[in-house]
Amino acid sequence: MHHMSPLEHGLWLSSIVGYALVLFRLSWSGLLRTYRCFAFYLGVELSRSLLLLSVFFLDRKDYGWAFLLTAPVVWLAFILVVLELYSLVLKKYEGISTVSQWAMRVVLTIAVLVAILTLLPEMPPDAKRFEWLTIASLIERGVVSSLVVFLVIITAFLVWYPVPLSRNTILHTTLYSLYFLVTAVGLFWRDMTSYDLTRQMSTTLMALTNVCLLLWLVFLRRSGEVVKSRIGARLSAESEARLLQQLDSINSSLLRSSRR
Numbered sequence: 001m002h003h004m005s006p007l008e009h010g011l012w013l014s015s016i017v018g019y020a021l022v023l024f025r026l027s028w029s030g031l032l033r034t035y036r037c038f039a040f041y042l043g044v045e046l047s048r049s050l051l052l053l054s055v056f057f058l059d060r061k062d063y064g065w066a067f068l069l070t071a072p073v074v075w076l077a078f079i080l081v082v083l084e085l086y087s088l089v090l091k092k093y094e095g096i097s098t099v100s101q102w103a104m105r106v107v108l109t110i111a112v113l114v115a116i117l118t119l120l121p122e123m124p125p126d127a128k129r130f131e132w133l134t135i136a137s138l139i140e141r142g143v144v145s146s147l148v149v150f151l152v153i154i155t156a157f158l159v160w161y162p163v164p165l166s167r168n169t170i171l172h173t174t175l176y177s178l179y180f181l182v183t184a185v186g187l188f189w190r191d192m193t194s195y196d197l198t199r200q201m202s203t204t205l206m207a208l209t210n211v212c213l214l215l216w217l218v219f220l221r222r223s224g225e226v227v228k229s230r231i232g233a234r235l236s237a238e239s240e241a242r243l244l245q246q247l248d249s250i251n252s253s254l255l256r257s258s259r260r
Contacts, residue, residue, distance in 0.1 A: 004056075008199075011206040012049070018213030019046035022220070029222040031168070037084035038172070041077035048074065071136050075143045079108065081176065082147050088169045089154055093251040100150075108146045144184045151177040161247050162240045168224035175212045182208050 004012075023042040026032045032039050048070045055062045083101055090097035155177055158165070186201040 015209050016049045022216045037080040041081050044073050044077045095251040104150050148180045148184045161243050164228040166225045167227045167229050179212050
């Protein structure tokens with residue numbers, strides 16, 4: 001039996017309940033079709049948590065392998081959610097959306113390769129005891145860090161251009177940006193210092209996950225698809241029209257280029 005503090009145990013169990021409740025809320029409110037990738041992510045995390053919990057009291061190697069083998073599915077869910085966010089935010093701008101999603105795939109591939117090639121030769125001695133888990137951690141860090149960059153880009157886009165979006169989309173983008181930013185910082189700090197910090201980082205991320213799940217549960221409503229809002233400072237009607245015209249021009253140019 002592995003030792004787990006009451007705080008860790010409580011956060012883990014509450015996150016399992018949170019995944020199930022948010023997934024149920026999406027289905028019950030009719031938002032499942034709009035946020036299919038998000039629902040897939042919730043299902044993956046729920047299934048993985050239940051699996052890991054079931055082997056928690058078994059041999060440590062069993063738990064490690066269960067964690068390792070399910071990690072790629074979680075990374076895929078991360079990527080799909082961010083791609084879905086881009087498609088929601090850029091629904092009216094097919095050209096920008098297509099180029100952005102293509103760039104995301106390229107950057108993700110490069111980031112994963114760079115993370116492995118640059119850090120494996122300098123892997124801390126304590127990390128080499130768990131080499132495959134360390135490799136998985138490096139890949140995860142590359143994926144998460146890249147997604148943070150693209151979430152920052154899409155957030156900056158929303159701040160600069162006065163594009164009206166549903167309240168749900170704005171909430172979704174904000175929460176995922178926060179989650180990935182903290183996750184990326186935590187993984188980077190752990191890899192650059194010591195794997196003795198794994199438990200502290202894991203506890204912090206579980207706490208953050210629970211906060212995000214609670215916010216999704218409370219504020220992600222069907223009415224949030226109807227209510228339109230904007231991020232950033234309020235502009236004059238003339239300034240808004242000029243920026244939106246500029247955005248339409250960029251989108252048209254990219255759309256023509258992608259179809260050649």
